[in-house]
Amino acid sequence: MKRYFAAAILFALLTSQAGARPYQEMFANRSDFSDAEKPLLEKLDFQHGVIKLPEAKATLNVPADFYYLSPADAKTVLVDIWGNPPAAAGTMGMIFPAKYAPTDIEAWGSTVEYNADGYVSDADAATTNYDELLQNIKDAIRENNAEREKQGFPKITLVGWASTPHYDQSAHAMHWARDLIFGDDTQPQHTLNYSVRVFGRQGVFQFNFVAGLDQLKEIEGVIPTVTKLVQFDKGMAYGDYVEGDKIAAYGMAGMIAAGAGAKIAAKVGLLALALAFFKKAGVLVFIVLAGALRFAKGLFKRNKTPTA
Numbered sequence: 001m002k003r004y005f006a007a008a009i010l011f012a013l014l015t016s017q018a019g020a021r022p023y024q025e026m027f028a029n030r031s032d033f034s035d036a037e038k039p040l041l042e043k044l045d046f047q048h049g050v051i052k053l054p055e056a057k058a059t060l061n062v063p064a065d066f067y068y069l070s071p072a073d074a075k076t077v078l079v080d081i082w083g084n085p086p087a088a089a090g091t092m093g094m095i096f097p098a099k100y101a102p103t104d105i106e107a108w109g110s111t112v113e114y115n116a117d118g119y120v121s122d123a124d125a126a127t128t129n130y131d132e133l134l135q136n137i138k139d140a141i142r143e144n145n146a147e148r149e150k151q152g153f154p155k156i157t158l159v160g161w162a163s164t165p166h167y168d169q170s171a172h173a174m175h176w177a178r179d180l181i182f183g184d185d186t187q188p189q190h191t192l193n194y195s196v197r198v199f200g201r202q203g204v205f206q207f208n209f210v211a212g213l214d215q216l217k218e219i220e221g222v223i224p225t226v227t228k229l230v231q232f233d234k235g236m237a238y239g240d241y242v243e244g245d246k247i248a249a250y251g252m253a254g255m256i257a258a259g260a261g262a263k264i265a266a267k268v269g270l271l272a273l274a275l276a277f278f279k280k281a282g283v284l285v286f287i288v289l290a291g292a293l294r295f296a297k298g299l300f301k302r303n304k305t306p307t308a
Contacts (some may be wrong), residue, residue, distance in 0.1 A: 019050075020045035021043060021046040021048075021049045022042070022045070023041035023042065026098075027101055030101075033103070037101075039104075040080060040103060041101060041102075043076050044076060044077075044102070045060065045069070046068075046072070048062050048064060048067055049062060051068050051185040053092060055092075056092070056200075056205065057233045057236045057250070058230055058231060058232045059230075059231045060229050061101075061228075061229060061231055061254060064099055064159075065093050065097065065099075066098055066225075067097075067098050068095050069093055069096070070096045073089075074089070074093050074111065075089035078091075081102050082102075086295040091112060092113055092114060092203060093111045093112045094110060094111050095109060095110050095112060095207070095226075096108075096110075097222065098260055106212060108211035108219065109209070109210060110210070110226070111206075111207070111210070113203070113208070114206065115199055115203050115204050115206065116206070117204065117249070117250075118245070118249075119201060119202065119241050119246065119247050120199050120204055120248045120251065120255065121247070121251050121252075122131065122172070122251075123251065124172065124251040124253050125251075126167070126170045130161070130164055130165050130176075130253075133253055133257060138158050139175040147278075148262075155182075155183065155184065155304045156182065157171075158179070158180055159180065159181060159190065159193070159222050160178075160179050161176065161177065161214065162177035162179040162216055163176055163190055163194065164176065165252075168227060172199045172200075172237075172239075173195040173196065173197060173198045173227040174197045174252055174255070175195060175227070176194075176195055176221055176256060177193065177194040177195070177216065177219075178193045179191075179193075179210075179213055179278075180193055182206075189211070190212070191300035192209065192210075192213045192219070193208065193209065193210070194205070194208075196209075196226050196229055199233070199238045200236055200238055200287075201235070201237060201238060202236060202246065204248075236299070
């Protein structure tokens with residue numbers, strides 16, 4: 001019996017990595033990687049195909065024009081290559097377009113996360129005033145910047161929506177994009193945070209894209225593909241909801257506003273947020289006051305050059 005279980009575990013490990021490829025194979029037509037980039041890329045396994053995520057009761061089906069990096073590999077990218085603090089490592093991996101290596105200046109990618117907060121009602125998706133919500137979030141971020149700077153973090157300026165929130169009812173997915181500036185540079189670099197949420201019966205998949213604002217159109221072009229990456233296990237899809245299932249403590253507007261502050265929560269009708277919101281501090285966002293909610297997770301940055 002022990003041998004059987006050992007063999008089963010080995011088989012699972014081998015099959016889960018069956019699509020993994022080294023960078024030399026992934027980018028076989030390229031010879032331009034620098035001596036600084038190569039050691040970093042050698043740490044990564046580039047994966048395609050079926051990626052099992054049992055903790056989310058779902059599978060990612062990654063097509064050939066994308067690749068997936070495991071949580072450990074995602075940490076290498078976010079921390080060692082893109083220069084984020086170690087707190088950025090709390091993901092279920094990352095996806096990238098296959099035409100970019102993570103070390104490329106023009107590279108962009110998305111973190112993958114899952115919150116088992118329950119079934120999120122889409123009743124307010126069509127009735128929310130997203131312009132009003134935007135102003136509320138701007139005000140809350142501005143109020144929190146003083147405390148952020150005391151803690152040594154750069155202030156955040158939310159310039160506006162780079163893409164207004166949109167709910168795709170057929171895919172049960174919400175997506176929106178923010179135009180952000182970090183710090184006080186006289187000629188600041190605008191950061192694009194494009195967020196996609198795919199809803200299931202028991203929780204929400206989160207895709208948070210990290211890119212430059214000039215890459216907005218490119219990312220918008222792949223959003224229909226991203227919303228279809230997730231395949232929930234049998235009985236776990238959004239349409240499988242039955243009365244009595246756990247209901248999330250927030251709706252669509254509350255999900256977008258989450259973390260902006262208690263005043264935002266009151267305005268969008270939040271009575272409470274799932275405990276997960278308080279356990280998982282946003283990257284580069286310092287959480288202040290016990291009653292404050294976290295600003296939307298995914299405020300990553302990236303440097304122009306990799307760091308060894």
